[in-house]
Amino acid sequence: MAGMSDCKTSPTPMAPASKSKTSTDQPFPDPSWYRRLAGSLQYLSITRPDIAFATNRACQHMQSPTVQHFQDIKRILRYIKGTITFGLPIVTGDLELQSYSDADWASDNSDRKSVSGFCTFLGPNLISWSVKKQITVAKSSTEAEYRSLSADISEVLWLRRLAEELQVNQQLPTLIHCDSISAIAIAKNPVLHARTKHIEIDFQFIRHHLTAGHIQIQHISSQNQIADVLTKPLSASRFHELRTKLTIQSLNA
Structure with a gap:
C-alpha cells in the first residue's frame, strides 16, 4: 500500500x-x-x-x-x-491485574497539553494500553500525572468488572505503578489542599476507590516505568528495553 x-x-x-x-x-x-x-x-x-x-x-x-x-x-x-514479525504473545501465568501509569507534562509545543499513557497486564500478558493527549492544560507535572492516574484507574475498574464476569475474580486490590511521588501523596492524603481544588473530581474518584480497596498505588522508579514508552519519543536503547517489557517480540522465534 x-x-x-x-x-x-x-x-x-x-x-x-x-x-x-x-x-x-x-x-x-x-x-x-x-x-x-x-x-x-x-x-x-x-x-x-x-x-x-x-x-x-x-x-x-x-x-x-x-x-x-x-x-x-x-x-x-x-x-x-x-x-x-513482531507481535504480542499470549502465555500462561497468573491472572492478577497490574497497571502502569505515566504522563509527559506540557509535551505538545503547539498547545502545551500533556500526554497520558498507561498499560495494564493480566499476569504476564499485556491486555490494555492507551495513549491520549489530555483535554486540558495541566499547570504542573503532578497534575498531569494525577489526571493520567485517574484515567488509568477508570480502565482498571472496568477490567476488574470484566474479569469478575469471566469468573477471574481479583482477590486483592489492583496494583498501579506510578513514578510521581507527588501524585501518590495527593491520592493518599485525605485532605484536599487548596492548590489541588481544580482537580477535585479526580481527587475524590481516586480516594474513593483507594478506600474501597479496589486499587493500590505504588511508587516505581522512572527507570522501571513501562508506560514511559507510551508518552514520549525515546532513544533506541531505552525504547528497545521498554518494548521488551511490554512483551512485544518476534513471533517467529
Whole structure:
C-alpha cells in the first residue's frame, strides 16, 4: 500500500528529538493519502503498542499535514518493516491485574497539553494500553500525572468488572505503578489542599476507590516505568528495553 517494501529499516518509530513543526512547514500535497496511511497505522496499533505514541502524534495532523509530518509517518513504516514479525504473545501465568501509569507534562509545543499513557497486564500478558493527549492544560507535572492516574484507574475498574464476569475474580486490590511521588501523596492524603481544588473530581474518584480497596498505588522508579514508552519519543536503547517489557517480540522465534 505504502510502496515501501524495499525501504531501509529504522530502529525506532520516532526520533528522540522529534518535535511538532510550525505552520510554516510546506503542506503535504496529498492529505487524503496521508490520512489513509495514518488510519492504517492506527489500526495496526491495536496489536502493536510500540507504535501507539508515534501513531497518535501522526494522527493529530490529519487536518493539515505537512511534508515533515509525512516524513514522520514514513519513519514509522520503516520501523514496521524491520519488526514485521513482531507481535504480542499470549502465555500462561497468573491472572492478577497490574497497571502502569505515566504522563509527559506540557509535551505538545503547539498547545502545551500533556500526554497520558498507561498499560495494564493480566499476569504476564499485556491486555490494555492507551495513549491520549489530555483535554486540558495541566499547570504542573503532578497534575498531569494525577489526571493520567485517574484515567488509568477508570480502565482498571472496568477490567476488574470484566474479569469478575469471566469468573477471574481479583482477590486483592489492583496494583498501579506510578513514578510521581507527588501524585501518590495527593491520592493518599485525605485532605484536599487548596492548590489541588481544580482537580477535585479526580481527587475524590481516586480516594474513593483507594478506600474501597479496589486499587493500590505504588511508587516505581522512572527507570522501571513501562508506560514511559507510551508518552514520549525515546532513544533506541531505552525504547528497545521498554518494548521488551511490554512483551512485544518476534513471533517467529
